[in-house]
Amino acid sequence: NFMLTQPHSVSESPGKTVTISCTRSSGSIASNYVQWYQQRPGSSPTTVIYEDNQRPSGVPDRFSGSIDSSSNSASLTISGLKTEDEADYYCQSYDSSIRGVFGGGTKLTVL
Amino acid sequence: QVQLVQSGAEVKKPGASVKVSCKASGYTFTSYGISWVRQAPGQGLEWMGWISAYNGNTNYAQKLQGRVTMTTDTSTSTAYMELRSLRSDDTAVYYCAREGSSSWYENWGQGTLVTVSS
Numbered sequence: 409n410f411m412l413t414q415p416h417s418v419s420e421s422p423g424k425t426v427t428i429s430c431t432r433s434s435g436s437i438a439s440n441y442v443q444w445y446q447q448r449p450g451s452s453p454t455t456v457i458y459e460d461n462q463r464p465s466g467v468p469d470r471f472s473g474s475i476d477s478s479s480n481s482a483s484l485t486i487s488g489l490k491t492e493d494e495a496d497y498y499c500q501s502y503d504s505s506i507r508g509v510f511g512g513g514t515k516l517t518v519l
Numbered sequence: 520q521v522q523l524v525q526s527g528a529e530v531k532k533p534g535a536s537v538k539v540s541c542k543a544s545g546y547t548f549t550s551y552g553i554s555w556v557r558q559a560p561g562q563g564l565e566w567m568g569w570i571s572a573y574n575g576n577t578n579y580a581q582k583l584q585g586r587v588t589m590t591t592d593t594s595t596s597t598a599y600m601e602l603r604s605l606r607s608d609d610t611a612v613y614y615c616a617r618e619g620s621s622s623w624y625e626n627w628g629q630g631t632l633v634t635v636s637s
Contacts, residue, residue, distance in 0.1 A: 409581070441621040445564075452614060452627040453564065459621050498564050502622040507578050508554055508566030 410434045412499050412511035419517040424489050428514045430499035431481040438475055442482040443500045446493075447513075453498065457484060486516075494518045521545040523615050523628035530634045531605050538601040539631045541615030548596035549573045552618040555589060555600045557611040558630075565611075569618060570598060605635045 411433040420426040430442065442460050445453035455464050457473035460482065470490075475482045482501075486493055499511040526540040541553060555567040568579035570589040577589050588601045598615055613631045616624035 441623070443621075443623050445624070447564075452630055453624070454627070455623065455625065458623040458625075464625075496563075500564075500566075500622075500624070506566075506580070507552075507569045507618070507622050508556070508580075510556075510564040510566060513563040 409506055410503065410509060412501060412509055414497075414499060414511040414514045416512070417515040417517065419519055420489055422489050422491060422518055425485060425487040426489060426516065428484045428486075428497055428499075428516070429481050430483070430511050431479065432501065435503060436477065437480045437482055437501075438477050440501050440503055442473070442475060444471075444473055444482075444484045445498045445500065447496045447498065449495075456497075489518050491518050521617065521626045523617060523626055525613075525615060525628040525631045528632040528634070530636065532637055533606055533635055535605050535635075536601060536603040537605060537633050538599055539613050539615075539633070541598040541600070541628050543596045543598070543617065546617070548591075549593055553589070553591065553598040554616045554618045554622075554624060556614045556616060556624070558614070559608070559611040562611075567600070567613075572598065602633075605633075607635050609633065610635045 413431045444457040446456045447453040456471045461473040470487045472485045496513045498513045522544045524542045552571045554569045570577045572591045590599045615628040617626040619625045
């Protein structure tokens with residue numbers, strides 16, 4: 409099985425842009441879609457990006473996703489940061505033998 | 520709209536079993552799978568397993584093999600997750616999630632807190 413590694417925390421100021429990485433330990437990041445979930449304290453996770461770079465309806469276009477085969481990683485970029493974006497963010501993927509693998513989560517602080 | 524409504528909080532003693540339910544509405548239940556994800560206090564998300572609501576096929580996380588069973592009742596559009604031989608480190612919020620294509624968890628339940636304590 410593979411692992412997904414995220415930075416434990418990131419911080420940035422309102423209005424700025426932040427990028428959160430998610431590195432796959434084995435197997436190609438491009439082989440299986442990557443999803444990103446936002447979780448605020450006390451709430452269930454919600455999707456901000458699915459299938460590498462797709463936004464569900466209702467998610468602002470300030471959120472974008474990408475993958476980079478050279479670094480075997482996925483990235484979530486949030487531009488025009490707002491205080492409401494402060495949350496934990498998790499990447500998630502899968503492979504043929506295991507349908508769910510989560511990254512450890514990244515705490516985003518907007519200060 | 521799609522809703523997943525889970526059963527209420529549980530307190531169990533070590534060694535006991537717990538069964539959490541997840542009642543789905545707003546979509547054709549048998550057209551999607553249900554995954555179960557748990558989150559220990561202050562920790563990240565941990566995938567537990569998946570069940571096809573169409574044919575009952577399952578895929579469990581290796582570390583839970585032998586202790587977890589996932590089932591569905593298509594007559595009531597409800598999914599169940601049973602965890603046996605509970606330990607203190609099973610204390611967590613347990614979520615069900617509707618799994619669409621690409622293993623995308625499109626919708627989540629509200630979570631069920633399971634506390635394991637003597």
